[in-house]
Amino acid sequence: MINSSASARNHVSAPNPVRNLTAQAQNSSSITLSWKAPEGPEPEYYWVQWTDDGNTTGSQSTANTSFTAEGLEAGTLYEFSVNAVKDGLNSSWVALNASTAISCLLNSVGYGDGWGSGLQTPDRGPERSRTPHLWPRFCGPHSLASRLLPMPRDFHFALRRKRLGHHGCAAEGRGPWGSSPFSLYPHFSAPSEVIALQKQNQTNSFITLKWEAPADPRPQSYVYWVHWASRGHLQRKQGPQGHQDNQTGRTNGTRYTVEALVPGTWYSFNVWAESNCVHGYKQSLNASTAPDPANITSCVITSGGHEVILAWSCPQGGYEAFELEVGGQLGPQNNSSCGEAVKVSLLRPAQSYSATVTTIWDEMRAPSASVVCHVESGRAGVIAGAVLSVLLLLVLVGLLLFFLKRRHRQREKKPAPKDLEIRFPGDIPAEDFAEHVWRNERDSNYGFAEEYQVGLTLVSGSRVPSLPPAPSPGLLLPDDWSRVPLRALPGQPGSEYINASFIPGLWSSREFIAAQGPLPQTVGDFWRLVWEQQSHTLVMLTNCVESGRVKCEHYWPLDAQPCTHGPLQVTLGGGGGAEDWGGRGKREGVWKLRQADSLPVRQFHYMTWPDHGVPHSPDPLLAFWRMLRQWLDQTVGGGPPIVHCSAGVGRTGTLIALDVLLRQLECEGLVGPFGYVKKMRESRPLMVQTEAQYVFLHQCILRFLQQSATVRAQEGATYENVLMENVAATEA
Template identity: 50%
Template sequence: MARAGGNPGVWGSLVLLGVCGCTVARAAALNPVRTLRVEAQTNSSINGIRCIRYGGINETQNTIDNNVTMGGLDPGSSYECSVWAEKNGVNSTWDMLNHFTAPNPVMNLSLVTQTNDSITLSWGTSQGPDFQGYNYSVQCTGNGDRSETQHVENTSITIEKLEAGTVYSVSVWANKNGVSSFPKTLNTSTAPNEVTHLQNESLTNSSVTLTWNPPDGPYSHTYTYWVHWASEEEPQGKQDPVGHGAKSKAKTNESWYEVTALRSGTLYNFSVWAERNHVPSSIQSLQVPTAPVAVNIISCISTSGGYGVILKWSCPSGGYETFEVEVGRQRSTQDGSLCEKGVSVSDLSPAQSYTATVTTVFNGLRVQSISMTCNTESTGVIAGAIVGTLLLFILVGLLIFFLKRRRKMRQPKEVPKALVSSFPGDILAKDFAEHIKENEKDSNYGFAEEYQQLALEGQGQSQMVALAPENTSKNRFRNVLPYDWSRVPLKPRHEEPGSDYINASFIPGLWSPKEFIATQGPLPHTVSDFWRLVWEQRSHTVVMLTNCMESGRVKCEHYWPLDAQPCTHGQLQVTLISEEVTENWAVRDLQLFHMEEQQTLSVRQFHYLAWPDHGVPYSPDPLLAFQKVLRQWLDHTMDGGLPIVHCSAGVGRTGTLIALDVLLRQLECEGLVGPFNFVKRMRESRPLMVQTEAQYVFLHQCILRSLQKSAPDLVPKEPVYENVASLIYENAAAIRAHDSEVSASGC
């Protein structure tokens, strides 16, 4: 035991207070100390006289005061302290007290993550000789100095139900044996709420203006906003608000930003987030294209004797997909690779001026060029020469006529042995029976020879749109594809590649280059496109020349309602109003209702029931009667769009009926008829029109039968000769077996 007045030890201190009692006269036994208590403790000290750590070494100190600090103790440890009084070598009895030193503070208090309503923290355990028995208190103080304390056993915590974009002070301390360490404090913030209603306000070919609403919460005026963008060609990569991998980034205090110096005709990915107290919110993203650049029309050169032009334009800077070419009323969509190469536009008139424009198309955005006036070359000199020649022939003819009149009593009347044509291929009505008679010789050799000349007509023209991967499944047959220049486009839908495609072509008529629309019978997945075609063309007439099922095979999807229950296809609702069925055809009145536009369109369907696929009807008479009914309807329905005609492929029966209607009107108006020439014209617009030789022969038989009714002295023959080599090839990917063709609704 150290003597009184000795130096204090180097241990930590425990402050112990006591009152000593003693007798002065003699060395009698001393009274024990009274009211022994701990006044203070640290993680390494307890005040007292003698302290023994359980399981450790004891230490004794002497003092003349009634308190003492025992230093150098272990943190978070239990100690037994004894105090006694000593005088003149006599000790009082001991007074003992058990107590604990405080734990060390937690280590490495850090932020793990934060959201708009939570903060996650972690820390290391307190250092000390014994790691057992610790728990931790976490106090979070935020808005209005409101605080909340939680207790955990682990060294991490997620504090939830916090306010977004708010700074919080978080204190953490260790507890052991009821004694707490000093707190460690970290100031941090929750993330702001994300911006809302991010949208494209406006765009040009080099800029995009974005707007958004500030995040919800009371701090909307204190936010900073970051805008990040990258093109599809240069992906954003990691969408990191800090900026790693970013292509371009800017910040603003406003709730809008105009991004400039962008590439035209390019799809960009935009990201916007809010920031407060250097903490970012979640990201809002938007994809916006820049507009393409308008082209410059370089030249417009008249060709084909004034019946067409070759239009050439520059390639615009930036990106583009297609070009929409318009010369007068001739419109077509051209591939993007055709700029600076020249595109032929036909079906124009000589000696005319046409306004030409080229519209650049990218991602649904259209920018029209400055218009140019195209002048087709004059055929006046040629026409004058023709007129002069005709006048000369007329004068010579009149001279011959008068000479013959003077000698007609002496000379027999000659019957012409050669055919007389006003134009090559056009046959006078009175010579048509002789023309058929000549072609029927040697097993229809003449018809076979004519038809063979039509075999390659129209081939080699571009069919790129029909062959696009997104469109191939929409074609019923692999080799019946519309030509790009004459196809009927649908209105494209945003972000739907191929939504403007349907297997349909414009077909010329008697006086117009676009008098009919020929299309295939709808497939199950193209019925909606078929009705879109009817609606967009504002057509009041649909002509159907096939049955839905023929010889056990599906030839056409049943696209109209079976009864009064309407069918819905996309935005269009189709209702059957009435139906009249005869032996050879049916007439149905239908009504289309556009549910978005709230408008209606009346449609009449003429359905011929007695025409076999590839073959021909047994007699011309029923078809002639059908054509007469159809023509009467068309002549009285002048306000609508073009009639839409289809069979299965939209070429064989379709081509034969269109040719019959046009040629009978030519016969009536001009007194001549040109089957070969007109079939040739149709095949320039759509392949395989009048698909088989038998149909070509039948077309002549129908015309002859019509002539026979008005001229009984003509006695026609009705041969049927089918060339089965001219077939079409089914698209197996588009046609599948359907056990049930009609749904429960009858659609």
């Protein structure tokens, strides 16, 4: 085991030497070195040694690729050596020579206690004493140091320096001719503050400062120091790795650009003047860099073009909020969604959108590069599959119609046409309607099947709304541009949605509201719809339970106990009775729906219409319609009537179509069932949901033409709820 370990250790090679050893910064008492790590495996640590005149004066290890040697002599040349250490093995040394700085020059000297511009000596005349000399002055971190300094005319002088703070340094010595000791005490006053310090320009990586020189006698001889330190930002408390948050710079001018700053970060700046090594008073300024732009990582179109899912990465540095712009539409500011997907809704349907995310920080804005959003690949495959399925279905239906027509024409011994042509009826005169119905009923309603399955199927597609409906399996979604919006509730996203659509009528594009029957979680929304639209009339065409299944929630009070839905209260106000109606019971009740004001509402309930089916006769439905139409004609003002069944398309669409077409017949002597049903489906999909309901609509119109205006219903049952002062509905 020992031999094996020794053998393995012999195969470990020493690390490579460090690279690019340089002196990064120097002053009168310290030198900062930096280097790059050696190629190959990263070393464990580095040794740094430095010598003065060939003698080792210091050594230290460090794990970083930079090092500051402190406590050095001013104006002295040092030799530095650096090597790397790994697994106990050292790399070869890399050497560098660097000198500490001389702090400044002493321009005025004195002998004894006197002051003058030259050196005065006892054995030399005044002419020589007036000869000016420049004396080096050293100001470093040590309290005492001595150095022989060469002077003009072979004169040497030993200087001893002392720290005197802002007053400079004192020098002591003795001349070689035996003169008495003397001291040199230069006296310098501190410069005044710089004037009008301000930020001239900034980007996301640098800030330029400018100022005016102090109002002193000789400001042209000043140098200026700029110190800056990071104050951080909202998202990160420290700068990126390797960034220096606390630095100092020097310039001879009155403008300085601080570079390599972190975007979106506040910095504190201090600027002061210096003359003869004496610092002036500081002038301070706080300024921020501009933010970095965000990078959009994903932009996908969903929900049939009404919605975009947008994601972007967090920018470097600080940020306060993000502003989204999709398709030229400016959205609200988003405070904390970088790195997450954000859904942008309420868009007009389109194939593509351009999107931009703008970073906001300290009232500065940085827009991202604009990207073009694309259709989600999975959704595109589903759409393509659906389109292909519809095309295949249309081909099969066309072939079926072709063979049915061919067989029909052969039986009538008529020559087959060269081209199959499908024509759909327009408005039909009243005197021709009976023949139109008789012609379409032949061959097992072949004509009605052709109109419904081919002509109406082409317009029965639902577009996904911009807000999600309440969850209920099997229910249809309204088209977004005809959907009835509710007033949004504060702090409740999606509260403006209800499954209801405006339906055009004979005189108005919003003559009716077709709605889904209330669900347990949407009863409050339904009463908000009644209140906000100021509708006086509710028409219910379903029972709450049919064939053992719940079709509609019981949304009105069962007794005198009120029901409260947010700010609205539904209360039984009085009244009630019963009478015979075609062999069925009819009861009346009064309920009150209270808020600040009141709204009278009346409900009409047809109770014997099966889901996805039709009544066994048109007569009871025509009687129900006459009662409803009489109420609507005498009710002035208010919003459109609200009609609902279970899904709000089949029975609801048939009754609305019957009302509009019978009034068209009375006013114009014409009737167009196919055209009006097609028009309804452009506002709400699948209105008149089944072919049987489409045939029954024609039968009701034909029966209306045959009846007198006062025929009472022989079958079926209806009842009517009279609601006084903001009322709801009830059920027998």
